Structure formats: structure tokens, C-alpha cells
Amino acid sequence: xxxxxxxxxxxxxxxxxxxxxxxxxxxxxxxxxxxxxxxxxxxxxxxxxxxxxxxxxxxxxxxxxxxxxxxxxxxxxxxxxxxxxxxxxxxxxxxxxxxxxxxxxxxxxxxxxxxxxxxxxxxxxxxxxxxxxxxxxxxxxxxxxxxxxxxxxxxxxxxxxxxxxxxxxxxxxxxxxxxxxxxxxxxxxxxxxxxxxxxxxxxxxxxxxxxxxxxxxxxxxxxxxxxxxxxxxxxxxxxxxxxxxxxxxxxxxxxxxxxxxxxxxxxxxxxxxxxxxxxxxxxxxxxxxxxxxxxxxxxxxxxxxxxxxxxxxxxxxxxxxxxxxxxxxxxxxxxxxxxxxxxxxxxxxxxxxxxxxxxxxxxxxxxxxxxxxxxxxxxxxxxxxxxxxxxxxxxxxxxxxxxxxxxxxxxxxxxxxxxxxxxxxxxxxxxxxxxxxx
Numbered sequence: 001x002x003x004x005x006x007x008x009x010x011x012x013x014x015x016x017x018x019x020x021x022x023x024x025x026x027x028x029x030x031x032x033x034x035x036x037x038x039x040x041x042x043x044x045x046x047x048x049x050x051x052x053x054x055x056x057x058x059x060x061x062x063x064x065x066x067x068x069x070x071x072x073x074x075x076x077x078x079x080x081x082x083x084x085x086x087x088x089x090x091x092x093x094x095x096x097x098x099x100x101x102x103x104x105x106x107x108x109x110x111x112x113x114x115x116x117x118x119x120x121x122x123x124x125x126x127x128x129x130x131x132x133x134x135x136x137x138x139x140x141x142x143x144x145x146x147x148x149x150x151x152x153x154x155x156x157x158x159x160x161x162x163x164x165x166x167x168x169x170x171x172x173x174x175x176x177x178x179x180x181x182x183x184x185x186x187x188x189x190x191x192x193x194x195x196x197x198x199x200x201x202x203x204x205x206x207x208x209x210x211x212x213x214x215x216x217x218x219x220x221x222x223x224x225x226x227x228x229x230x231x232x233x234x235x236x237x238x239x240x241x242x243x244x245x246x247x248x249x250x251x252x253x254x255x256x257x258x259x260x261x262x263x264x265x266x267x268x269x270x271x272x273x274x275x276x277x278x279x280x281x282x283x284x285x286x287x288x289x290x291x292x293x294x295x296x297x298x299x300x301x302x303x304x305x306x307x308x309x310x311x312x313x314x315x316x317x318x319x320x321x322x323x324x325x326x327x328x329x330x331x332x333x334x335x336x337x338x339x340x341x342x343x344x345x346x347x348x349x350x351x352x353x354x355x356x357x358x359x360x361x362x363x364x365x366x367x368x369x370x371x372x373x374x375x376x377x378x379x380x381x382x383x384x385x386x387x388x389x390x391x392x393x394x395x396x397x398x399x400x401x402x403x404x405x406x407x408x409x410x411x412x413x414x415x416x417x418x419x420x421x422x423x424x425x426x427x428x429x430x431x432x433x434x435x436x437x438x
Contacts (some may be wrong), residue, residue, distance in 0.1 A: 004419040004430065007054055008067040008388060009412075010039035012074050012377040013359055018367040029364075034378075035407055038260070040064075041072050043384040046158070046429040051378040067388060070424055073358070074377050075134025075385035077365035078336040078380040080233075080273040080294035080323025082139040083124040083150060084108050084117075089327035095304050096239040099328065105173050108166075111141040117149035125153055129434035131332040132387035132423040134374060135365075137233055137271055137294070137323075139205060140164040142176050144186050148193075151200050158198060158429040160375060160385065162231050162271075164205035165190055166333045169216045171195050172207075191227050199383075200430070203231035203271070208238075209246050209259045221264035231269045231369075237282075238274035239305045257282040269370055273323055274299075275313075276306040285318040292319050292368045295360070297340035299325035310341075310348040319368040322360045334361045335418030340417065361411040389414070389423035390436070397422075 017032035040058060042050040050058060086108060091103040111117045117140075128136055140163055141148040147165045154161045167183040168176055178186070187204060195202035204220050206212045212220070223233060237243055237256050246256045253259045257278060260266050267289045275293040278286065286293070295308050313320060322337050323329070331337065338357040345352040366376025374383050391414045392398040400413045414422065426434035 003042060003049070003062050004066045005059055005062045006043070006067060006072060006388075007064050008039060008041070008070045008072045010034065010036040010041060010051055010378060011052075011071050011358075012071075013363045015363075015372070015377060015379060017359060017363055018372060018415050020279075029359045030353060030408070031206060031263040033355050033358075038068070039072065041378065041386070043427075043430045044312055046377055046384055048195060048380055048382050048384050050380060060136070067424070070254070071178075071391060072089045072378070073389060074362040074375065075387050075426065075428070076132045077321070077369070077375070078128070078133045078324050078334065079271055079321040079365055079369070080139075080296055081267070081291065081326050081329075083121060084111050084139070084146065085327030086120065086124050086127070087327070090302075090330055091327070095241070096328075097241055097245075099303060104170065106174055108141040109173070109175050111146040112143045114145035114149050117141075117143070117146045118153060121153040122151075125159065127332045129307040129426045129428070130423060131334065131420045132389070132426055133332065133334065134385040134387070134426065135160045135429050136162070137203060137369075137373075139207075139233065140165055142166045142168055142178055144190060147190050151194050151197075155198055157267035157433055160199040160201070160371070160383065160432065162201045162203050162233065162369070163345075164203035164231075164233060166347050167204075167206045167216055167220060168211040169213050171211045180213065180215040180219040183216050186221060187220075187223055188226075191223070191230055195227065196229055201231060202227075203233035205232075206234045206265070209233040209256065210242065210249055214250075214263075217259070217263040217265065221388070224264055229269075231271060232265050233271045234265070234273070235276050236260070236272035237277040239303070240277060243277050255279065255282050257286060261285065261289075269312045271369070273325060274305065275306070275318075276308050280316070283313065283318060287317045287319070290319060292321060293322050294325075295341060296323040296325035296329055296337075297344045298331055298337055299329035301340055302330050302428045303328050307344050307348055309348065310352065311348065318399040321362055321365040321368050322357070325369070331419070333419050335415050335422065337361075341417045354408060354415050357415060358411070384427060384430040386427050387423060388427075390422050390424040393421040
């Protein structure tokens with residue numbers, strides 16, 4: 001790939017922000033932010049070759065793409081999304097368990113058709129790029145065809161994704177159930193086919209504890225022991241009725257989190273969506289194991305699931321990231337995810353700064369997932385996954401951005417008012433994958 005040079009403002013975090021981050025003292029993240037008003041980003045062979053102040057002598061005859069007035073930041077990382085649920089986003093009127101039965105399961109049935117799954121994967125990935133998201137942890141369906149379809153589309157863009165086949169062998173329609181043996185065999189075949197191929201990474205994906213028997217969770221744990229560098233991706237303590245159901249199904253376990261722990265499905269590279277209804281013991285064990293929490297505020301509010309206890313999780317040093325959870329979540333946008341996260345924190349008397357939100361969506365997520373050697377900021381040598389933000393996409397934003405105020409205040413306004421209109425360009429591994437039409 002040829003060299004490309006981009007002149008714009010630069011916004012990211014120093015790598016040492018990972019030493020404090022949201023698993024220590026989130027307020028300290030602000031001191032690790034980097035902003036270069038007149039910056040230069042040089043990309044070569046899909047990697048960042050330079051990021052810093054604009055200097056003419058660095059150009060070496062390259063054409064400079066002049067985007068002054070725009071802000072380059074690392075691509076956003078969405079740690080929990082269901083691509084098959086995209087077509088049922090904003091389905092009306094139910095809480096979690098009834099919502100699954102009424103809307104989700106019938107929709108996921110369609111994904112046994114690989115051609116259909118591929119069409120939906122193309123739409124999903126276009127929406128991610130349109131919203132500045134360059135990496136996502138993705139639920140597919142129980143069908144291996146749905147996994148192949150998603151990875152194949154991601155591979156055409158050289159996109160870094162984490163995805164996997166859903167495991168369900170009970171408490172779901174028969175047309176969506178597998179068995180412990182099928183879950184193991186099909187997942188193993190998909191791991192061997194996709195994990196580490198290009199920028200594709202695999203996640204062992206039990207839907208949630210109520211839809212897997214102990215035998216199936218044991219099979220999932222066996223896969224993790226055999227392939228220790230793959231991810232685990234599931235749901236945890238989203239809804240009070242769900243938590244009570246888990247207690248009935250697994251009476252020997254101390255808690256919902258303990259169910260996963262007993263089968264070896266906690267720890268590094270294990271992503272748990274929601275995590276709203278955890279007690280202090282769970283939070284201590286969650287933090288000690290370096291498990292990853294995906295905070296999905298648009299989903300939690302839409303389904304009435306509850307408010308994530310942000311301040312308590314900070315105190316317990318839990319690794320926090322952001323997930324859209326489409327389609328229970330109502331937007332692909334990390335801006336909208338942040339502004340609902342901010343409101344959730346406000347309702348509980350806590351504060352969530354824009355710096356913390358940006359960290360959770362970029363370097364913090366990369367660090368939590370063990371990928372911060374590859375993505376998450378604009379350091380030289382990292383993969384050139386970045387987004388170009390337009391902070392003045394609307395008349396109201398133009399007014400607010402022009403008002404004299406500290407950078408933090410202006411960025412906060414951008415994140416609170418922002419949506420896909422503020423994504424001017426998106427780049428994956430150095431290649432432009434989205435450009436706003438106007």
C-alpha cells in the first residue's frame with residue numbers, strides 16, 4: 001500500500017493511560033489524553049508511520065490530504081453487538097426474556113441461509129463503518145453459516161473483528177438448538193478455520209447460562225483449554241428475572257458469574273455483556289480474573305434492565321468497555337452509547353467524563369481485550385484503524401464548537417450531540433472504508 005499523509009487535529013491517549021484507566025482511577029485518564037491541534041498522520045503499509053505535529057519536512061514529496069478542521073482519532077471498538085438482531089432493532093414493548101422469545105429467536109432462524117446472512121453482514125459492517133467503529137465483538141447465531149458469512153465480509157475489508165457461533169442446547173426453540181457435541185465440533189472447526197486468519201479472531205459464544213446445559217458449558221470450557229488464545233463472549237446479569245432463573249437452573253453455583261467460573265469461562269479475553277446485577281463478591285472476582293465488562297447503556301435503558309453501577313465498578317477496578325448491543329441497543333453510534341452512559345451515571349450521582357468515555361471506546365477497550373499492541377491509539381507501528389471526526393456537522397454543533405471553552409468541554413458537547421453525521425471518514429488498516437457523502 002502507498003504512503004498517505006493526513007493533516008488534521010489528532011486526538012488519542014498515551015499508551016501509559018492503560019496503567020490507570022477504568023480499572024484503576026478513571027479520573028486520571030484525562031491527564032493522559034493527547035491533542036495536537038495542527039497534526040499530521042502518515043500511514044504506510046496499513047500501519048501508522050508518524051503521528052504528531054505537522055512538519056513540512058516529514059512529507060517527503062507525499063501528497064497531503066488536508067483535512068484541517070477535522071479531528072483524527074482511533075477507530076471505535078464496540079465490545080458487544082449482535083449482527084443478526086440489526087433487522088429487529090427497536091422492537092417494541094418487551095423486557096429481556098419475552099423480547100428474546102417474541103423477536104430475537106424467530107429472526108435468528110433466517111441465518112441458516114448463508115446468502116441471507118452474508119447480505120445482513122454487509123449491511124452491519126457498513127453501519128459500523130458509518131459510525132466510526134473499526135473493531136467489534138460480534139454475536140452471530142447458532143448456525144456456522146452465519147459465522148462464515150460475517151468473517152468473509154469482514155475479511156474483504158481487512159477488519160479486525162471478534163466473532164463466534166452461538167451455543168444453545170435448551171430453553172430455546174428447537175430450530176435454534178444444537179447439542180454439546182455439535183457445539184464443540186462446529187466451534188472447533190470454526191476456530192481452526194478463522195482464528196488468527198488475517199485480522200479475524202474467534203470467540204467461544206454461549207448465548208447465556210440459561211440456554212446452555214452444564215454439559216454444553218463444559219464443552220465450551222474444554223474448547224477454551226484447548227485454544228487458550230481465543231476469546232469468550234457471553235451475557236451476564238442483565239435482567240433481574242434472568243438472574244433468578246439462573247439461580248433455579250444452577251442451584252449449586254454461588255452466583256451467575258460463578259456459573260461461568262465453574263466451567264473455566266472467566267478471565268482474560270472473556271467478554272461479559274451488561275453485568276448490571278452483580279454483588280461485591282462477583283465484582284471482586286470479576287476484577288481479579290481480568291474479565292471484561294461491556295457496558296451497554298442504550299440496551300439497558302430500552303429493555304428496562306437496570307442501571308450499571310459505574311462508580312462501584314470503578315472502586316472494584318473492573319475493566320469497563322462500551323457495547324452498542326444492537327438490536328436491543330438502539331444505535332450503532334458510540335456517541336449515542338456514550339451519552340446514554342453519561343445519563344446512567346448521572347442517575348446514580350456519579351460522573352462520566354468525555355475522556356473516560358473516549359478511553360472506554362478506544363485504548364481502554366483495546367487494553368481490556370489484550371489488543372492494545374495493535375489498535376487503540378495512534379502510536380507508530382499500530383494498525384492504521386482511525387476515524388476522522390467532523391465536530392461541526394450541524395448548525396448547533398458549529399455554534400457550540402465556536403464558543404470559547406476548554407477542549408474537554410467542547411469534546412463533551414461533541415460526544416453528547418454527536419451521531420453518525422459527525423463521522424467524516426473511516427479507515428481500516430490504512431484504507432478508506434467510509435466517506436460521508438455531504
